[in-house]
Amino acid sequence: MARIIDTPLIAGDGGSCDPRTVHGAWGALDAAAQRGLAHTHAVQAATDHLYEKVKHVIPAIEWPAYAPLIAAINEMKRAKNAVILAHNYMTSEIFYCVGDFRGDSLQLAREAAETGAEIIVQAGVHFMAETSKCLAPEKTVLIPDTRAGCSLAASITGADVRLIKARYPGVPVVTYVNTSAEVKAESDVCCTSSNAAAVVEWAARTWNSDRVICIPDEYLAKNVAAQTGVKIIAWHGRCEVHERFTAEDIAEMREAHPGLVVLAHPECPPDVMAASDFAGSTAALQDYVTEKRPGKVVLLTECSMSDNVAATAPDTDFIRPCNLCPHMKRITLEGIYDALREMKHEVTIPEDVRVRAKRAIDAMLALPKEKPRAFEVGRPEVAVELV
Ligand code: SF4
Numbered sequence: 178m179a180r181i182i183d184t185p186l187i188a189g190d191g192g193s194c195d196p197r198t199v200h201g202a203w204g205a206l207d208a209a210a211q212r213g214l215a216h217t218h219a220v221q222a223a224t225d226h227l228y229e230k231v232k233h234v235i236p237a238i239e240w241p242a243y244a245p246l247i248a249a250i251n252e253m254k255r256a257k258n259a260v261i262l263a264h265n266y267m268t269s270e271i272f273y274c275v276g277d278f279r280g281d282s283l284q285l286a287r288e289a290a291e292t293g294a295e296i297i298v299q300a301g302v303h304f305m306a307e308t309s310k311c312l313a314p315e316k317t318v319l320i321p322d323t324r325a326g327c328s329l330a331a332s333i334t335g336a337d338v339r340l341i342k343a344r345y346p347g348v349p350v351v352t353y354v355n356t357s358a359e360v361k362a363e364s365d366v367c368c369t370s371s372n373a374a375a376v377v378e379w380a381a382r383t384w385n386s387d388r389v390i391c392i393p394d395e396y397l398a399k400n401v402a403a404q405t406g407v408k409i410i411a412w413h414g415r416c417e418v419h420e421r422f423t424a425e426d427i428a429e430m431r432e433a434h435p436g437l438v439v440l441a442h443p444e445c446p447p448d449v450m451a452a453s454d455f456a457g458s459t460a461a462l463q464d465y466v467t468e469k470r471p472g473k474v475v476l477l478t479e480c481s482m483s484d485n486v487a488a489t490a491p492d493t494d495f496i497r498p499c500n501l502c503p504h505m506k507r508i509t510l511e512g513i514y515d516a517l518r519e520m521k522h523e524v525t526i527p528e529d530v531r532v533r534a535k536r537a538i539d540a541m542l543a544l545p546k547e548k549p550r551a552f553e554v555g556r557p558e559v560a561v562e563l564v
Pocket of ligand 1: 302326327328329330355416417418419479502503504505
């Protein structure tokens with residue numbers, strides 16, 4: 178059975194390492210009771226098979242706190258023809274027990290475009306819900322908590338992109354999906370961490386340019402520059418979760434856990450990527466663990482990802498640094514229940530912005546579908562031009 182080993186080597190901002198204990202089984206129990214939901218025999222019958230998926234991370238004694246909300250949400254989804262898109266950073270009771278589609282931003286964007294459901298509940302952050310709305314304007318898109326933002330998305334505005342374009346006329350703009358619709362609307366093509374290097378190379382070829390504007394994540398841009406040989410113009414946005422990892426942390430973890438395999442997300446700083454064994458998007462990290470079955474691994478990304486990958490890798494021990502995304506953790510079972518029940522927190526986008534943002538997303542989705550591309554670790558750092 179996979180073991181999760183919390184390690185205090187890296188300080189998160191929440192104190193506790195376990196997102197379920199931050200909100201807590203008690204919180205879920207309270208929330209269910211306030212909504213008149215209890216752990217009945219019917220709830221048990223409807224949810225026992227779901228517990229099998231999360232028993233590695235939720236103690237049996239806590240399950241009756243979550244099960245009533247899970248049963249009620251799944252029932253409402255059926256009644257309302259709704260689906261839940263669950264990002265890899267959701268806690269396991271959301272990811273495995275109410276999520277209909279699970280994955281990284283790119284996978285969820287594709288599902289949003291193709292689902293036949295009338296309602297999409299985005300179990301993720303606001304820019305993801307906007308992406309779903311861009312791709313599926315005829316559907317009602319709900320976000321369970323409107324405060325679920327993102328430090329990268331907040332780092333840049335559409336006006337900033339217009340200024341950048343004015344400074345570098347004719348240079349293609351590749352925008353990470355972790356941005357607002359307004360920013361995507363000013364862009365030529367979007368990318369995710371699964372395809373960033375491929376999209377940058379494609380943009381350079383298509384625009385016949387030796388330079389590409391790659392915004393807003395400074396570290397992702399630097400990591401892409403090292404992979405591609407394309408000159409990169411970057412913005413100074415950072416992911417507040419991934420920027421906290423350091424190469425010193427990795428050295429300490431390797432010393433404390435001999436044989437540890439270190440997997441990094443490309444939103445991490447370049448020296449962290451260089452000190453890792455493998456780097457790639459959340460989908461690439463999941464694939465690595467599935468295929469290579471390392472004995473002991475650490476994922477340098479958001480904390481809940483380890484729980485979710487551990488469910489698929491029973492023989493791997495997970496060392497889990499405590500970096501939680503405070504925005505992702507705003508999404509809770511009761512938030513999902515309330516949004517769906519009251520049809521609240523609908524995401525809307527002005528039509529002219531939506532159409533232009535969709536063009537940039539579609540340009541990405543039109544590129545050949547390929548396996549998430551790993552970042553080759555150990556390549557020399559390449560300077561980028563920071564705007
Ligand atoms: S983990 Fe980082 S990039 Fe992802 S939503 Fe949180 S702040 Fe944004």
